[in-house]
Amino acid sequence: MTVMQEGAAGQELAFERPVERSLVHRRAVTEVYVTDTRPVSGIRFAVAAQLPRSHRYFTDHTGYAAPDRLDRGGRTAPAGATGAAGPAETTGPDGDGGGRPAAARTTATAGGSAAPADGFAADPLLLTECCRQAATTVAHRYLGVPPDTAFLVTRWTARFTAAAPQPPGGGPDELTLLVGATDLRERGGRLESATLDVDLALNGTPAGHATIGAAYMPSGRYAALRALRRTTPPPLTSALPPRAGGTVAAPGAVGRSLPENVVLTDATPTPDGATARLDVPAGHPAIYDHPLDHVPAMGLIEAARQAALYTASRGERALLPQVAGFDAEFGRFAELDAPTTVTARRRGPVAGPPAGHTVAVDFRQLDTVICAITVTLADTGHRPGTRDGAEARRGARR
Structure with missing residues (x-):
């Protein structure tokens, strides 16, 4: 397998626009958070992502259970x-008829912060989705995984750290992900599985680590399975x-x-x-x-x-x-x-x-x-x- 070195190593990551939606397996452009990638060294790659300030799913959180919605048991x-x-x-x-429970x-x-809880900087599931998008982009852009491929997750671990500082001027949060690929296994000259280790930094401060075990299967073999x-x-x-x-x-x-x-x-x-x-x-x-x-x-x-x-x-x-x-x-x-x-x-x-x-x-x-x-x-x-x-x-x- 040849690791593709698209882009120049050492260049600063850009947060200007999302990457092609096909690279992260999304249909809606609004669901694409990765904005740029760069090779670092060997099989390590830097990925940029901008977090949404407001999102109907990823920033829909409460700090409290609603006791009036539970019975006494x-x-x-x-x-x-x-x-x-x-x-x-x-x-x-996407409707307008639903309000938030009182x-x-x-x-x-x-338009506000995506921070869901005291002591944490961003929704852990949003960070997890960014890890998925980063690992998927790296697989397509650098590891030679073709578009007609089913991505299967076999295992996933993650740890998240304390809150990062707010970005200067109150702008959107910027996430940098350092992705390393190990345990690369091929079949017929095509990447079959890999382990992706991801280090996260939010607004320049360490935010966590994730490890993803992934399998890559041609669409025809996936359908047969x-x-x-x-x-x-x-x-x-x-x-x-x-x-x-x-x-x-x-x-x-x-x-x-x-x-x-x-x-x-x-x-x-x-x-x-x-x-x-x-x-x-x-x-x-x-x-x-x-x-x-x-x-x-x-x-x-x-x-x-x-x-x-x-x-x-x-x-x-x-x-x-x-x-x-x-x-x-x-x-x-x-x-x-x-x-x-x-x-x-x-x-x-x-x-x-x-x-x-x-x-x-x-x-x-x-x-x-x-x-x-x-x-x-x-x-x-x-x-x-x-x-x-x-x-x-x-x-x-x-």
Whole structure:
């Protein structure tokens, strides 16, 4: 395999415009955050990304669970009941009819900061998406992976650090990602798998690290693999109804304010955690930017985060912790036409920094674990008037 050295090493990264959307596997230009890339040395590459100031999904967060949306046992109130959030399909992802629940307090307003919680600089899932886009761009631009390739994630770990300073003049956050490729394996002269190590710096300050295990499969071989493991062709999200059914979890109990961004239904506390059903809205503009035949890794990681936060809230504590990291193993495809049970269990404390605890989240289809994600929660939460809320309000007035 020949590593392509497109662009000059040592040149300063630019944040002027997004790269081609095909490089990051996005259909909407508004969902492209990578702006530039440069080779560094060997098989290491620098990637630039600009974070959105406001986003209907990535900056839709609350610092508080909404107690009025939970019954006394901590379960989600039925849709239509007093204080309950309505089903997500009543307001389309791009509609104007949905308001934020009155009890939910967000840490980002239109044009404001993307910071979701006290002590953290940006939404960990937004940073995770930027890692995905950076790794995908590097694979196409430098590692010779052709366009007609299915990208499969086998494992993903991430750790996020404390808050970075605001950019000068209150501008949008600028993220730099240093991507290193190791464990390169080829088949017939074509890259088959690799490990991508990503170091993140937000506004010049270290923001975390991620490791992604990726497999690259020609589209024809991918289709054959999907057919081999199923008795019928897999459906596409574009052919499915908006929701599979069930009672959508209360947004405030999973750290969201918009029901359309909740991916769990029929959530119920258990003595050591919670259970729920996976239900990613089929038309979700960020998770399903284009039609897919399975739930992608980003959808499963979001579901694990929500399950961990639901376990933390239980309707009894108002201050939700922040995700400080995760360790994910993806064993099988998350099929769209099979019920998926989500089980979260509290695990032990972690010393940090930041200090916190872990929640183990399993995803099962037909009594088989298809994915296991351990979420690390930091013992911190948003407080009105701290950096996040105040900066968001100031940013909205700029």
